[in-house]
Amino acid sequence: MTTTTEPATVQEPRSSGPQHVDVLIVGAGVSGIGAAHHLQEQFPDRSFVILDAQDNRGGTWWTHRYPGVRSDSDLFTYGYRFKPWRGPSIAAGEEILNYLDEVIEEDDLGQHIRYHHRVTAASWSTEDRRWTVEVTRGDTDEQLQFTTDFLWMCQGYYNHDKPYQPQWEGLDRFQGLVVHPQQWPQDLDLSGKRVVVIGSGSTAATLIPAIAQEAAHVTMLQRSPSYFLAPPLTHELAVTLRQLDIPEDWTHEILRRAYAAQFNELARMSLEAPDELHTFLMESLKPLLPEDFDIEKHFTPRYRPWQQRIAIVPEGDLFAALREGKASIVTDTIDTFTETGIRVGSGEELEADVVVSATGFNLSAFGDVTFTVDGEPVEFPERVTWRGIMISGIPNMAYVFGYFRHSWTLRADLVSDLVCRLFETMEAKGATMVVPTLRPEDADMQIRPWSDPENFNAGYVMRSQHVLFKQGDREPWTHMAEHAEEMELLPKADLDDGTLVYR
Structure with missing residues (x-):
């Protein structure tokens, strides 16, 4: 060297x-x-x-x-x-x-x-x-x-x-605004707007609680659900270590090892005990959701845990928006866009002023x-x-x-x-x-x-x-x-x- x-x-x-x-x-x-x-x-x-x-x-x-x-x-x-x-x-x-x-x-x-x-x-x-x-x-x-x-x-x-943007039927007829999170207009005002967010991953889970207080209502439209985990914003161990005035580099290394160990265990379970991990993830969500919420329909993915990324929802803020009625979830396919929104496979039409295509990337x-x-x-x-x-x-x-x-x-x-x-x-x-x-x-x-x-x-x-x-x-x-x-x-x-x- x-x-x-x-x-x-x-x-x-x-x-x-x-x-x-x-x-x-x-x-x-x-x-x-x-x-x-x-x-x-x-x-x-x-x-x-x-x-x-x-x-x-x-x-x-x-x-x-x-x-x-x-x-x-x-x-x-x-x-x-x-x-x-x-x-x-x-x-x-x-x-x-x-x-x-x-x-x-x-x-x-x-x-x-x-x-x-x-x-x-x-x-x-x-x-x-x-x-x-x-x-x-x-x-x-x-x-x-x-x-x-x-x-x-x-x-x-x-x-x-060039983000991933599916070409949906009737998209050219829609009279509202379609935006992709990767190309977000900085002057976009959602006050009082009806917003449909297409997608069920981390971007949708992050965006919805951030705009739900401003918009008239936000609908999360997903073809299939994702797995979610709702940890605290700050690890309780970090709070304890900082109260004890532990040096920051020590705190960083201790928390780094603690989080790595936690996710190593989740990764192990996803391969060795996927049913057990699925049950754990589902049970952890139930107390955070509205009463009588259909968790089987809206939060049960078609794949085993961690065949796709688990979306992190700190403090469960997405679920708080659901409980407060500021947001809702529709699990269905898109039939066509209309002049005023999206018609899904069931025949229901979701009225929208703004559609956010949280559909991922290339x-x-x-x-x-x-x-x-x-x-x-x-x-x-x-x-x-x-x-x-x-x-x-x-x-x-x-x-x-x-x-x-x-x-x-x-x-x-x-x-x-x-x-x-x-x-x-x-x-x-x-x-x-x-x-x-x-x-x-x-x-x-x-x-x-x-x-x-x-x-x-x-x-x-x-x-x-x-x-x-x-x-x-x-x-x-x-x-x-x-x-x-x-x-x-x-x-x-x-x-x-x-x-x-x-x-």
Whole structure:
């Protein structure tokens, strides 16, 4: 490992030629900021830039600005391992942005971030041992080039510009307003409006209580129910520890372990005792719902617990809106939009002034960047993952993909640890190139889809399987392990087992 103490500086790119950096990080959200912290801490003499297509930091927390936007994971595990979280367990989007701002300021990362820089293509040359990255800057469409020894993709996993929007029958007849949470108009006034929110996931559960007090009425229209969990806004243990004036970094680590253990147990139960977990989730909701509420119809999913993400409803605020009559739930299919609302399969018409399409997003493979290796286009569906961190046959490239069932950042920290260990290994070997490569003994390996539907089958995953890379039937060509397994597996992963070829 290098010993230089002064961080490397990166000059603003000029149009006259490509700018070279040791490491190029794509994405200035939670993953990219975390990767930059670990890189700078362990390799302070390596130059790097962070490129982001958006006009500010934060990724999803900058894109999503709908009312009530908040985390659907606790912030003690969603926050970084290295940066104590001092607020409530569930936090608003603005609070998370403030937290990221503190990391950027404390690590002086602002000088390395280039906003309005959209990566469009990345080409690897084995002869030159580097990537050439094509970038479009700002609204001017100025074309720039960066070159880098190592490409670290931290752009997240969905398309920020094009949310998933089903084309319903009669949509063009509707005289009201249709909005998607990912593209929320900041001047939208819902006072006295009848609102129908289509969807049953975390976004709908977050949005409805936030607008229910303002709107005349909010109807949650769902084709099928989701599982919900209604934890307190702040863990009682956090309250106790702060009353005892325990240092914040101790409190952070204790709560981080407590929440991780809780969700590890839920993940275990979802696989080993799904009926028991289903009963627990249903029973926990009953006291929060209106009397005589049809929990079987409106809150009993068609899938086992955690085949899709469990939506977090802190303090049960969604259910409070139902009890107060400010919101209601209709479980049915959409027959057609009408001039004044939506007619569902039963024939009932839901009157609406505003329809919110909380229908999810479109998954994106590496930001839809075009990749080539030595002049040959990379077809990701023909390749397999290496531990959910690298891709077979693609040199000097790593990516961050978090957990579905646990907080994203728990895995982002683990991935950064392994990538930095990979840098150490390359340095020790005098290698300038590392390529995940299938071994002869992997020739008979069964190729499996990116996500096994029996494991995780959310709509946005199933819609996008065809554009995503695959996994194998054995390590290290698998991914989507649970956190309890990976926290033991990744720190000990053998980087010299023959699946990584160094040159």
